[in-house]
Structures are given as structure tokens and as C-alpha cells.
Amino acid sequence: MNPISFPHLRPLPGRTGMIPRRTWTTSAAGLPRFHLLLVRSGGETAEPSSLGPDEAVDGLLGERVDELLKREENRPLFERLEEASRRVDRARAALADIEKQQAEALRTKQLVLQLQSRESEIAVTQKELLKARGMVEESERHLSFGEYDKSSELPRNKSISKEVERLESIKAASISSIVGTLASLPLSLYQATSFTVFALHTTIIFIGTALFGVTFRYTIRRDIDNFQLKTGTSAAFAIIKGLAEIEAGKPLELNLASFVSHSIDGAVSVSENIIIFLAAAIALDFCFKMRLLSPFPMEE
Incomplete structure (x- = not known):
């Protein structure tokens, strides 16, 4: 099988005049085999590279990203992107604080409701205690009067x-x-x-x-x-x-x-x-x- 070249690939950095090309060959079992060849700019094929296809593609993408980052016209865009990321982080932190405050407010409201219910129960209990105290005092007065009457009538009852x-x-x-x-x-x-x-x-x-x-x-x-x-x-x-x-x-x-x-x-x-x-x-x-x-x- 003839090798297939990719004319859109550029020379690899660090290797002057070397352009990576992908080729397929047939193995002994009749299956296609992938090879990455380095081709000089003049069309001369160099020795096969020891890098795998995925590693070679990752290297190419990394170099491309570095090249884009080094360009001056892209720097304001990246700064705005970083600023937007920071604003998003601050917004998330503020949202978390708001949710925390809402949870605290909800717990505080529940505590207030519980205290109000307890306060009403305490008020009812105090009213009952005051009523019971009045009844006890009234009973004590009646008992004291009854004992006085009994003590005054005791000699007469004995004589009778x-x-x-x-x-x-x-x-x-x-x-x-x-x-x-x-x-x-x-x-x-x-x-x-x-x-x-x-x-x-x-x-x-x-x-x-x-x-x-x-x-x-x-x-x-x-x-x-x-x-x-x-x-x-x-x-x-x-x-x-x-x-x-x-x-x-x-x-x-x-x-x-x-x-x-x-x-x-x-x-x-x-x-x-x-x-x-x-x-x-x-x-x-x-x-x-x-x-x-x-x-x-x-x-x-």
C-alpha cells in the first residue's frame, strides 16, 4: 500500500524542515498498520518517529495552544475570561452565603415559633397556678373558720x-x-x-x-x-x-x-x-x- 500524506501538517517545532506524515502499510496478516513518518520539506522521507499517533497529535495541539496564548491580540480576551471566571467564583461564594443565611433565618424562625408556643403554654400554666392558689387560699380560710367554729362549739357538744x-x-x-x-x-x-x-x-x-x-x-x-x-x-x-x-x-x-x-x-x-x-x-x-x-x- 502506498503511503498517504497530509499536506496540511506543518513542520514540527525543534526539527527544521521535518513534516510529520501518516502512512498505512499492510502487516503480515493482511491488516493495515499505521506509521508516522517525518518528511523533510524537500520531500525526502526521514526515519519513522518513535512517538505514537495520539502523542503526536497531543504535542501538535499543545504547541498550537501555546502559540495562540503568546499572541498579543489574544491577551485581552484571556484577561476578560479570567475576570469572568473570578466573577463567577465570587457569585458562587455569594450564593452559598445567601443560602447559608436563608438556612439560618429558617432555623431562627422555627426557634421563634417554638418560643412563642412555649410562651403561650407558660402563660396558660401561670393562669392555672394563680387560679389554684386562689382556691387553696379560699379553702384555707374556710378551714380556719370551720376549726374556729368547732373549737368554740366543742365544750357545748361534749356536754350535749x-x-x-x-x-x-x-x-x-x-x-x-x-x-x-x-x-x-x-x-x-x-x-x-x-x-x-x-x-x-x-x-x-x-x-x-x-x-x-x-x-x-x-x-x-x-x-x-x-x-x-x-x-x-x-x-x-x-x-x-x-x-x-x-x-x-x-x-x-x-x-x-x-x-x-x-x-x-x-x-x-x-x-x-x-x-x-x-x-x-x-x-x-x-x-x-x-x-x-x-x-x-x-x-x-
Whole structure:
């Protein structure tokens, strides 16, 4: 293949009279091969250059650019280009500053909004605190007045409660004495030999059952469902009164007949008194449960 020349290529700098030319030859495999030849200005071909095609083109372009830069008529153009580049850089810096300021302004606005919301919440909380403080002060005034009234009325209330307690005790004694006396009438009529004996026996039972009513109220207190306590109180009064009647009778002799006689009389007397006091206790318990009589104490 014949070499192809490029007439527009100029001589290489540094090599006088040398013009680069590109040629193609055929390789052993039949493929085209590229060569760069240096041709003298007179048309004489020099030895092939060791530079590759890309390197040769880059060298040519670099030389061309240097030549353009060295020209005086192009210097103002490049100065204006540099000035424009500097203005672009300054504009970019100013734009970055503006964006930064806008971001700061946005954050500041958000903080202001948050502070305003917090300020409104604080104002509402302060109003609620003032309202609560006023309510507390009002309550304290009412409490102070109430305590003063209570302290002034305390002695009077105590005296009234004592009077009421005495009245309830009198009611308990009356109920117990009436019921106990009525329960003892059959026995008194059976045992009495005269009106004087009957009256004396009835009077003793009346007084004993009245005392039993007062004692029963103070003993039971508010434990009105305690069966053992109620029956125990009644049995205690009955045993004491029955044994007292035996002691007032004929004296005990040291023989079996006297001992048996006193035992029988004691059992009969205790049984009679148990009937009387149990009747009184049942009546009092009924009055307690029907709220006709108040247990002791009334304040509980």
C-alpha cells in the first residue's frame, strides 16, 4: 500500500524542515498498520518517529495552544475570561452565603415559633397556678373558720353528748326493769306469803334489773351480735343475785340434809334469776336492733 500524506501538517517545532506524515502499510496478516513518518520539506522521507499517533497529535495541539496564548491580540480576551471566571467564583461564594443565611433565618424562625408556643403554654400554666392558689387560699380560710367554729362549739357538744348518753342509759334501765319485773311476777306471786313480802321482792327485782340494764349497755357497747357476751352478762347477774338470796336464808348446818337443801334452794334461785335477767337482756337486744335504744358510745 502506498503511503498517504497530509499536506496540511506543518513542520514540527525543534526539527527544521521535518513534516510529520501518516502512512498505512499492510502487516503480515493482511491488516493495515499505521506509521508516522517525518518528511523533510524537500520531500525526502526521514526515519519513522518513535512517538505514537495520539502523542503526536497531543504535542501538535499543545504547541498550537501555546502559540495562540503568546499572541498579543489574544491577551485581552484571556484577561476578560479570567475576570469572568473570578466573577463567577465570587457569585458562587455569594450564593452559598445567601443560602447559608436563608438556612439560618429558617432555623431562627422555627426557634421563634417554638418560643412563642412555649410562651403561650407558660402563660396558660401561670393562669392555672394563680387560679389554684386562689382556691387553696379560699379553702384555707374556710378551714380556719370551720376549726374556729368547732373549737368554740366543742365544750357545748361534749356536754350535749353526755346528756344524751345519760338519757340513753336511763332508757336502758327503764326497759330492763320493766321487762324483768314483769318476768318475775309469776314467781313472786307464787313465793309471796304476804303483800309486804311480794312488794319487797318486786322492788328488789326492779332495782336489780335497772342496774342490769345500765351495765348491759356499757358492757355490750356496739358489739350487739356477740352472743357469749350477752349471755355471760346475764348469767353473772343471775348467779350473784341467786347466791346472795341463799346467804340471806337459813344458815348452813354441817350435815348432808342441810347441804342438799341449800343446794336445791340455790339452784332454784339462780334459775329464777337467770330467767329474769335473760328476759331483760332479750328486751334490750331487741331495742338495740330496732334502733329504739342507742348502744354506747353514740359518737362511733
